[in-house]
Amino acid sequence: MTQKSEKLFFNSLKIALLVFLILLIPVPVYSTQESNSTLPDISAKSAILIDAYTGQLLYQKNPNLRCFPASTTKILTALVALSKEKDLNKTFKVSKTAIMIEPGSSSYYLNEGETISFQDALYAMLLISANDAANVIAENISGSIQEFVKEMNLFAQNIGAKNSHFVNPNGLHNPQHYTTAYDLSLIARQAYKNEILRKIMSTVEYKITTASMHKKPDWQIIYNINKLLRKNSKYYYPYANGMKTGYTAQAKRCLIASAKKDDIDLIAVILASDDAFADVIKLFDYGFNNFKKEELFKQNQIVGKVMVDKTNNKWIEGYIKSPFFILKNQSSNSKKQDVTYHVDFLKDIKPPITKDTVIGKVYIYSSGYLLTSIPVLSYESYIPQSKVTTFVHNVKRGFVKGMKFLFYVLFILSVLMIIFIVAIIIKLRRKKVKLRLRSTKTIDFSSFVNKKLK
Template sequence: MLLSRIWHRKLCRAAAGLFLLLWLIFPLEASAGEPQIEATSAVLMDALTGQVLWSKNPHERLPQASTTKITTAIVALERGNLTDLVRASKKAAEVGEASIYLEEGETLTLEELIYALLLRSANDAAVAIAEHIGGTEEEFVNLMNAKAREIGAGNTHYANPHGLSAPGHYSSAYDLALIARYALQNPKFREIVATKEAVIPWPGKPWDRLLVNNNQLLWGYYEYPGADGVKTGYTREAGQVLVASATREGRQLIAVVMHSPNRYREASLLLDYGFEHFTRRVLMPAGKTVAMAPVSRGLRDTVPAVTAGQVVVAVPKDVPAEWQQDIEILPGLTAPLKQGDKVGTVVFRWQDHKVAVDLVAGRDIREQPWWLAFLQAFINIFHFPWVRLS
């Protein structure tokens, strides 16, 4: 009997040890599908709606390394001409670390330099672009910071166009996702970041420059089905950083990991989680009248407030979601109004998720002629409530 009890205790201890070992080896099994991310900060965002589907320390300010170049590229694409000839300065040629070995006086097109910027992560290309667009590197950095503010990236500040460590140069996982979402709306940016390799000239050499995209989600061991961008980053201070995007069945997701032990694996885990656990749902069609907005000084005193676009949300596949609808009409609407002018917003909320779409005027509202406005004022003064001029 005693021997039996001893063996029973040993078996229980062995089973408990085995369970602990399996839990340590396979931690994902214990989290009901939640991604296990070791990165200091991470975000998973739906590219269409901007909803955050999963996050860890999303607003923590951290060094962003070469993911800086997303903003460098978008400022260059919006302010420059792809066929512009850009002459490399001595300062650009001397920038260290990742480069395409520009020489002082060498000339390439802006398009070629943006390819070098986003595929090879060339720091010399970043400075050459900055000086060409901004006149000086410092003025270009001011443009970058203005663009970040415009996008809504409140925890981002740039000190240079390339991302080498510098005081006051930081971003957050949420901001990087926000910036990438904005940049991916530019067709040329989308084309470049999805390119696996490209060839650009190397003046004075018997061969051209081969640019291989640093983002290994596009190729090689970590290749991810549907991957279509965006940008890698690494410095000793920042660690491994990755802004990644992938599209499946028309759904595009953006994953960001900062200071990660394995950026490709962790970004893949986030993307898998998003594709497996979320789907999209249409809450309201475009052109739907949701309210009658009051208008002053018009031939009509109200205008139909209609949705400017389709309201689409990302929702968990297995969880019913009841979205609360709030209609916000702009105060003080005054004629004349043209069909399509913004008159308000409709906001949908569920838990921490929020999606909004503009409400626009469903028809033109002409301004009252002066004599009609005068007559209406006269009627109001002398209290003839049964008379209505509209």
């Protein structure tokens, strides 16, 4: 072998060895089938996984840690806007202030003086995270960004997101713009209930037609940057159905995601992550593979009773009209489900009461957090009797009780009388026997022994 061919041989060997080593490198695969009862290991500093409808906590990691939400803020912006304006076709005007955003940040590049429909602005804000679209929505809904932000904070407080504070509608970094994973889960649940937002956030591709200064086709078509929904992405998740991404240098990778499989709907919140999509897939797999839906309350289930009329000693049963489901961990090594509840009846319920009157509530908790309250309804109607009727009823009831008492007394006296008579008869018979024995003559046969026969 010549020196040249020898060199060629070793180079080929090196290349083959390099290819072999590359093939040995594990490729991350996001399984949705394999059951794994152990808690997922994620990179996020703060995260939470909940049932989308009940809010039941399935997983939590520092859920109350204060974090920067980045563009996940825009879900709250959309909720507030839709609570104030119902006409999606309404035309919004773009101001100079609205397009003054941080250079290089996400934008639809709207122009001063341009007009765009409310609906198209929502799609631009939620699909490509356009910060200028968020500002346009805020200004046109409330007159100014500052006034709109007040509405955002009020909305958050009203739904229980009390550890949050927002200073803008887009999520661009500000030290005073913060939230928690738990608070964002409350906001996400509100969005999940909104059909308009669910439709928008699950859309992969959308055509904007109303932006008056965007005439080119390549400016009209926008694509959702949520990689869970993109089939050409390595993070594609077949059960994902929407929500919102977020990123700033200070916030790191953030993500609110929702997914539905069979009869289970989940929402996950990821904050301050190195790889938010990988983290959320781990949480979804954990939730879908380990939890099953079970009834906590059946339809028309009685949950207790309450006194409604002390005079007549009347109690009414309370019941829950609709069934209520929780998710139960099916793994054998899982801890007891931390779902608790207590029934709280109203005080001083005044009759008359018709059937299905609210007479109390059932409060349901998960890991110490209030999930929801369910009304407790009266199982029957109750109309109290009039005073005269009540008097007569009381007299009758007293008479019946008196007669029962008299019967018992007479019965006992009768028994005692019978016992007394029997005792007298026995005593007399014994006395008569004694007298009979005393009147009988006694013969002494001992005297006959000494007599001689003649």
